[in-house]
Amino acid sequence: MIATIALSFGVLFLAELGDKSQLMALTFSLRYRWWVVLAGISVASVAVNLIAAGVGHFLGTALPANAIAVITALTLLVVGLWTLRDALTSTADAEEAPAPPSARNAFLVVISAFTLAELGDRTMFAAAALASNNSWLAVWIGSVAGMVAAGGLAILVGKIAGKHLPERGIAIASGLLFLFFAGKTVLDAFAPSLGWASVGVALIAPAMLGAGVLVWRKRAQSAARVGELADVTT
Template sequence: MIATILLSFGVLFLAELGDKSQLMALTFSLRYRWWVVLSGITVASVAVNLIAAGVGHFLGTALPANAIAVVTALTLLVVGLWTLRDAIGSGADSDDAPPPSTRNAFLVVISAFMLAELGDRTMFAAAALASKNGWLAVWIGSTLGMVAAGALAILVGKLAGKHLPERGIAFASGLLFLFFAAKTILDAFVPGLGGWGSTGLALAVPAVVGLGIGAWRFTRPGRTAAPIADQPANALP
């Protein structure tokens, strides 16, 4: 059992490195307290890996991959647009807005992670391990591996947040979520493109969105002209 736990931990931890779930953990760590994000990841990991271990043990790895890919892509799209909305929020109004409550943040993290992990490669990896090993050991090891990878992303997010502009990180993260959403759909429904083909097409989505946002911010009315009300009274002729 110990060997299976260690195997599952290693497989899930390595599978999570650089995955969209780590990106999600990093992004949430810029918005919420670290312990809220880690707690949400832990609860979501326990639930998702229990499903994966149960499916792998009792049903093999037979999962509706295309349907799950659509749900995953929609989740990533919503999180990406939400992140971009906050990143391009208007000046002081967005910076001075009160942070969400701990309860709401906790529920947001759990929901986002569970939906994003359903049908992800890590879930299939856990299901495959459970089809050949004890489901309980796979569940424990997979959960620990996923939580450890999330904790690493949270640490990176907190360290990066101290040296890089939070708004810039959030903007880049939002575009990356859009990239993962597009790539998830392409990999599921257009497998003939291959890895490089789907990556190239998926990159067009955040590129177009990023250019569009940049053009809108540059050309929006009132960007350069200061309102008269903001000028000192003695500046009037």
């Protein structure tokens, strides 16, 4: 059993490196408290890997990946637009980010996003494949540990990077990244033949929106400076 746990841990940890779930963990860590993100990842990992181990061991069939991909993309799209709205409509100073959501709301967002992102993902199929020939309990334990470890690594990187970046810029970048994840999820499900080209395609909309936000912010800052000069002269 220990060998199976170690094998599952290694497979899931390596599969998560560079995967969209780890990038999501990094993005969430830039916006929310680290312990909220880690707790959300842990709960989602327990649920998803339990399903994967059960499917692999008892059923040997897969979940409807395309339908799940659409739901996941819609969830990420909503989270991304919500984050951008909060960042752009705040009346706070331009260098300050809007107040983050409560720990409870952030926790629910992380759980929802990670659960949907992992359902039908390659890591879930890997766990199901391992459970088909090994103890499902051992696979479940090892898979959860591997996924949480990979998420924890991403959170650490995010927190280190976040100390050197402006908070409002982090909020805007987070929103754009979620839009990218939404597009990439749909492309991976319905156009797998694109391969790495899907990254470029998924980046088009967030890049255009980001450029628009940058222009809008510069104009808003210029207008604010003109207003301040006018007040001084009068």
